[in-house]
Amino acid sequence: MTAQAAAAFGAAADPAHESRARRIWRRLWRRRGAVFGAVVVSFFVAVALLAPWISPFDPIKADWLQVRKAPSAAHWLGTDEIGRDLLSRMIWGARASLLAGVVSVSIALAIGVPVGLLSGYCGGWVDHVLQRITDALLAVPFLVLAIALAAFLGPSLTNAMIAIGISTVPVFVRLTRGQVLSVKVEDYVEAARAVGNPHWRIALRHVFPNVVPPLLVQATVSIAAAILAEASLSFLGLGQQPPNPSWGKMLDTAKNFLDQAPWMAYWPGLAICLVVLGFNLFGDGLRDALDPKES
């Protein structure tokens, strides 16, 4: 090993000299809950991406000879009320759930972060007006607002994602604004202002990067909430429309066959729990790993 390489290795191994990303990764890796969460989420993401190749049956095609069959070698998770393979529907349902989670949170981020940045950075009447709008959106319980929006937009997965996204916006506005308020009085921001940087540059180059870590944590936890919300809307008939598979809709159907085919109710609920738990655990771990007070 050359002296240079040895020095580089030493720097990497020494916690005082390692990069921020590496330090966060090391902290994250040390948390069993976060690792478990990451494994669970990765598993479901892989299932969703590989759905066309790993799904054993057509998730939509009815098979009237296989109606409400209990789990067996042919149908590992059993079949539903019109003979569709539950495993295949679970696999394709993962796509709808994860897509809803990611798209809804992306919508919320795309609206909430710029609004929060503007509100916190400008202050004054702009902040006052934007905060009252945020208060108004927060005043309507999340699911009630999502139901109302989905009802007026019309029932579909796309509209459910828009409804969930809009309902999540206030969370990101509040978080971004709060972070901006604490960052904009820091010395380095004052210095950037003193040397004559324009406002947009200060907001984007000096303030925004410091807002990103808590946003990442919130986005992870919000994906979990959005997945639950999509399942809830689909359960109520306002999300994914039949015959397309969705875990929430599968549970809605299952509740009518609890006596004859209880397995129909087990798997979708279990999958929702696991994926939501995965995102929550990963989000919790990420929050701790990004906390500068954590050693």
Next chain:
Amino acid sequence: MWAYFVSRLAIAVPTLFIVTVIVFGLQHLLPGDPALVMLGEDRSPQAIAQINREYNFDKPVPVQYALWVAKAATGDFGHSLRTRKPVAELIAEKLPVTIQLALMSMAFALLIGIPTGIVSAVRKGGFWDYFASVVGMSGLSVPTFWLGIMMILFFSVRLGILPASGYVSPLENFPANMQAMVMPAFVLGAALAAVMMRHTRSAMLSVLRSDYVRTARAKGIAERRVILRHALRNALMPIVTLGALQLGQLLSGAVLTEQVFTIPGFGKLIVDAVFNRDYVVVQGVVLVTATAYIALNLMADMAYFLVNPRLRG
């Protein structure tokens, strides 16, 4: 105190104004002519003229809004398109059912969440702390409607000891009402119990580190008394405020719980209205929910002000 109340009111009033704008704006999300969409099948010229007259669709949008909000301020949210009953009457019929459900759920949440939060904080890092955090995290991850379905499967289908659905008024038959409500209330309270547990734990942890707790311990006061009389009393303040704020969130959960257990409450009213395309009812329910939430927030703020000497200055 009045100055504080007025300052909070100065925030609540514009918020309520924006809520009314949002709720009114919902009908403009409907694709096409709102009168035609609201009417559904019956599109006779008379019916169109009547709905245009009733909801002022023939007037400019700002005028429509002003007339709508003036009516809503007097408790007139219009008539259900389906049953032709006043929306306010429908809400008044259903609300007591949901309030009973919410209060019973809150009781479950407090009874489960606060003791487990205390034990978790006192035994920090131990088995019970770990166990409580696993249960708490699971409580936050389990969908309300799935928990409801699983409980129906176990207690109603397998054991047959509780009814799977239905509602009886407590004034008609109190024991039957309790039997019908205990499972939905537990289901709705479970997620809130997890939130309460996490907040109690963190509030207790910060209080247990404070000087006066250390002093109480140094004086030789029994540990149980230190925890319950000295620490918990101060930790409870933010928890109670959180509880008041969570009542609004319980309404969200009630929508799903009432759907699973077929309880004719406020939540079922909005879902049924959505499927009947009864948009006037949807608007009324959302407006009442938001107003109640803003009022609860204001009351929680005032309660916090009254019990917190530092805010009173």
